[in-house]
Amino acid sequence: MNRRSALLSRVIASPYIVWAALFIIAPLFFVVYYSFTNSAGDFTLLNIQTLHKYLPTFLRSIWFGIVATLICLVIAFPLAYIISQKSEKAQRTFVMLVMLPMWMSFLIRTYSWMALLQDTGIINSFLGKLGIDPIHMINTGGAVILGMVYNFLPYMILPIYSVMAKLDYSMVEACQDLGGNSFNVIRRCIIPMSIPGVVSGITMVFVPSVSTFYISQKLGGGSFDLIGDVIERQFQQSYNYNLGAALSLVLMVLIVISMAIMNHFSEGEGEMII
């Protein structure tokens, strides 16, 4: 490549390079800067020191995130497989049906779950007609996890499906020819081959679940504070930007660590297949 076209490619990309520096990299520096200063702008470790108070909240967020992700995985895997076995036209329709709910504001859909789950809500009045006593569902940890599963399930179904739709079926046939029954074919052949989809599905569900704040407020009724709720309050109610920045910094580090663990797993699995 000659020097002129190398220069040209820099010129073409330069608006983006400037943009990325100003609005992707610089904001992250400000998170660090605010974490280590007080409201007057002086250096302090106070924000970091007060973080230990929020340890239970962090642990609850991680726990809820893991449970929601696992439930999504267990629900989505068979569905993705079922869809991938259908005709091409049917597959396209099903993918559309999975994506369609995401086109409606998640705020209003989550609110609608409130109406379903309330003590005098739609599910309980339906149960009442069948002669079953009402079940208390709203404002429980289970309701928060249900909200997470509901909102992020498509993010698990779609990547697993797209890997399964492209699976090399001669491999599956070879598996069958080698005497695998359908259980073994799924366990030894289809599951290992769909690992890349599973890995991206897990990150796509876990990250928004851990950091959500709306779902826990609406379905948890304020008694299941997640880390997102605490951050949101620092920025929109108590205006303690410095503490909020420190909490965000920890959340960011947490996500980076869990992604590194996921990548490690997926590489290990990849070697196993080979």
Add this chain to the structure above:
Amino acid sequence: MKAFSRIYTFLIFLFLYAPILVLLLFSFNSSSSTSVFSGFSVQWYKLIMHDTASITALRNTLVLAVCSSFLATVIGTAASVGIEKFRKGPFRTGLMAATNIPMTNPEIVTGVSMMLLFVFIGKLIRTDSVLGFGTMLIAHVTFNLPYVILTVLPKLRQTDKNLAEAAQDLGCRPVSAFFKVVLPAIMPGVLTGLIMSFTLSLDDFIISYFTSGPGFQTLPIVIFSMTKKRVKPDMYALSAIIFVSILILLIIYNVVQQKSDEKAKKSV
């Protein structure tokens, strides 16, 4: 097995659509309850048609989505063309890593970090009201850019590099070679990026929530402040209108695509 998979699929789709069905039903409720249905009425639809706050928010949302997706597509496509020609090295790797940040970071962190930047700038220029259309536009372009770049780059890799060179050999200037030869070849990727950006921008709440000011509010933000109180079915009616219009657009898009697929098959 077949019966099982049918029931299973049905149950999951029931789960995915239950709140939407509830919402559609209660948007026709004659009382203001969202859990007891007392009779059929279209009063909430009439009400929302005349609600200026919601109409303004809807217009704001559309304006923001059009501007941010267009800007992100132009900057992102240009960036992809440049990045594709970069030599492999730390600069290119670093730039691609930066591109991935908005996609992997939790949305709340992206929103908060941009808010801190804007607040800091606001302090510097001594104003309390930096947050508004401008900051939201910046935020939306920022989270749209990675999607544009990651859909355009693979298309660029697929196109034959000799094409642009051949055009230049035939006397085309580099710029017109790009517009006449390269751009048409990567157009599907550019359009996908544009559509993705548009829908992401329409739907975004979390990042908008931290970068918006009282002067410019989009629909998700209005919905959020309404769900803090008790929601009346008018919000349901508004969501139902948006949902049905998107549904119709998708069906039209699919029918058109299917027809063009069939045509392509016939011509082969």
